[in-house]
Amino acid sequence: MEMADLNVLDRLETVKRLDRFDMLGKLKEAPRYIPDALTRLSQIELKAYGLKYDSVVIGGLGGSAIGGDVLRDWLSSEIDVPIVVNRGYGLPAFVGERTLLVAVSYSGNTFETLNQFDEALKRRCAVYAVTSGGELEKKCLSYDVPLLKVPAGLPPRIALPYLFASLAYVMWLEDLITGLTELRKASQAMEKLDGRIGFHVPSESNPCKRLALSLKGKVPVILGLDRFSSVARRFKTQLNENCKVQARYELIPELCHNEVESFKPTGLTQTSMDSESAYLLMRSKVESEVESTAFETLKETLKRMGIKDVYEIWGVGGVLESILTTIYTVDYLTYYMAILREVDPTPVEIIEAFKASFKKRLPGKP
Structure with missing residues (x-):
């Protein structure tokens, strides 16, 4: 990746132009x-x-x-x-x-x-x-x-x-x-994480910005744990709302019994039949041995299928810290991805239009 590409997410003037509501x-x-x-x-x-x-x-x-x-x-x-x-x-x-x-x-x-x-x-x-x-x-x-x-x-x-x-x-x-002590600990962990992935950290040393750049033009496939499904769902919905793109998530262990059969270098999606898929593994320091084994086996399977775009996103600390720090990473990541797509991450105009149309169509409404 060239230095010129890396600097795209460090330009405050670009962010201010696109992020009109200061997300x-x-x-x-x-x-x-x-x-x-x-x-x-x-x-x-x-x-x-x-x-x-x-x-x-x-x-x-x-x-x-x-x-x-x-x-x-x-x-x-x-x-x-x-x-x-x-x-x-x-x-x-x-x-x-x-x-x-x-x-x-x-x-x-x-x-x-x-x-x-x-x-x-x-x-x-x-x-x-x-x-x-x-x-x-x-x-x-x-x-x-x-x-x-x-x-x-x-x-x-x-x-x-x-x-x-x-x-x-x-x-x-x-x-x-x-x-409620765990909430305060999680908040502190999030604040510490901001020091690594926040906008003030240059792309050269910011893992979140670098990942956003690596994912540009890719179709995200999110692979998470069933017991931490909130993380995978959040990632998917933030891609929808912040980036205005389609995405999907699958969960371990269920995906090991169906989704793995579809692994291939190019993703067949509703929006594109030839865009490359990028597989994002949502990891945690509190994984059990069985869960870690499943992730490592998934990585091996993806490699065997010739898939190179495989990335891991890790949460830190205990259960709640891990969930919230991973979500915070995803929030920043999808923000950076939105900026790369030249879209304002805040407005959700189609959602609002749908709600208005739905309300008008309800029984008993004029």
Whole structure:
């Protein structure tokens, strides 16, 4: 790679021209959103329901739901109550009086989440809500539902630290976890990581910028762990929203029973039949021996198929630190990829147009 190519992502004038809504500034601040959220939450009065729960359901869509995925992946091996992230129009049949349901909608106006909220009240669930305002806040005030309010003015996907911290706080309030120390450690790990991959670090010594340059023109295929599926999903959705490109993810161990059969140097995708695929392995320092063996076998298989574009992205620290540092890396990576594609990463115009059209078509609407 020539030095001229390396310098593309170091040009502040290019970033300012493309990044009209300063996503870069928000990305840099993201690690501080967690302690800020915990400080804000400690200053409001919330009374726990104090029940014995059979299930925890996080209701949300898009960027508002990913915090639930992180919560589930973090706690699935720590608590004996299953955590389900519900992205549907309604609620599953098992949801009832012994369910703790947290409705998460950053805007407060997500159609599906409002439906879930209403249904949860009818089923007499223990209900909380996380939002920056909108219709969801109004409903909470009307029905006296505990509300965890987060700052407005961010793209929902950038508000992940606020949304996740709020969910963790509910779990602590309901005595499902013993403390929130791990959140602060994860925040510190993210801030330290910014010192390695942030915009201020030149491409020559910035592994995230270099990877973005290596991925230019490639079709991303994300391979992650089932128990850390939040990381792979986040990568895919950030490619969709930040870079405006299609992407897919597959999970170990399931992919070892089907996806591996399709490995080949050129990826057959909906957008291109001859673009080269780049395989991105989402690794963690807390992998089990079996999981590490699966990854190493995948690397060997890809090499045997003649596939050269194979990259690893590693999280650091314990489970929560690993999840959040990997996600933070992915957030920066997709930002840099968006700049290379000459697109503003913040606007999601097609999503907004779809929502408006969908709302007009709903039964009973004029």
